[in-house]
Amino acid sequence: MLSLEEMIVRFIVALAIGCLIGLEREYIGKEAGIRTSMLVSGGAALFSLIALSLPYVITLSPDAVPDILARNSGFLSVIANVVVGIGFLGAGIIMKHENRVHGLTTAAVIWATAGVGILIGIGLVWFGVIAGALITALLFLLKGFRVQPAPSAEK
Numbered sequence: 001m002l003s004l005e006e007m008i009v010r011f012i013v014a015l016a017i018g019c020l021i022g023l024e025r026e027y028i029g030k031e032a033g034i035r036t037s038m039l040v041s042g043g044a045a046l047f048s049l050i051a052l053s054l055p056y057v058i059t060l061s062p063d064a065v066p067d068i069l070a071r072n073s074g075f076l077s078v079i080a081n082v083v084v085g086i087g088f089l090g091a092g093i094i095m096k097h098e099n100r101v102h103g104l105t106t107a108a109v110i111w112a113t114a115g116v117g118i119l120i121g122i123g124l125v126w127f128g129v130i131a132g133a134l135i136t137a138l139l140f141l142l143k144g145f146r147v148q149p150a151p152s153a154e155k
Helices: 005-029 032-060 060-070 072-091 102-119 124-139
Strands: 095-097 099-102
Touching: 005 032, 005 102, 032 060, 032 072, 072 099, 072 102, 099 102, 102 124
Parallel strands: none
Antiparallel strands: 095 099
């Protein structure tokens, strides 16, 4: 089982990377900014840590953990349900107004931020840090980039 110190480090790293990802949303004035991204990444890491710890918590003997892991992967559904829950959160952000859709990028950022939190929570900390940095860089670099539709041939 993970030590308390390892869990705390993973949680803090997830919060920090969530903060980094939320910077761009905050900078351009979107509703889901730093605090939201920190909570999404940190929460996803917490649920991942819960999933990893469950086999150790439910057993009466540490010797039974390999048997629990071999016979039951249900504890991993905790992580799968994070993805579902984040989908509902993201759906609440997306709004259609006339011919435009608003909030799609912010919803995608929340979804990706949860993925980063899961990576960090399960112990792929460096991959989560790199993914978070790349997501943040792309958000800043591609801000305002839009492909113009081709002119219509119909008149």
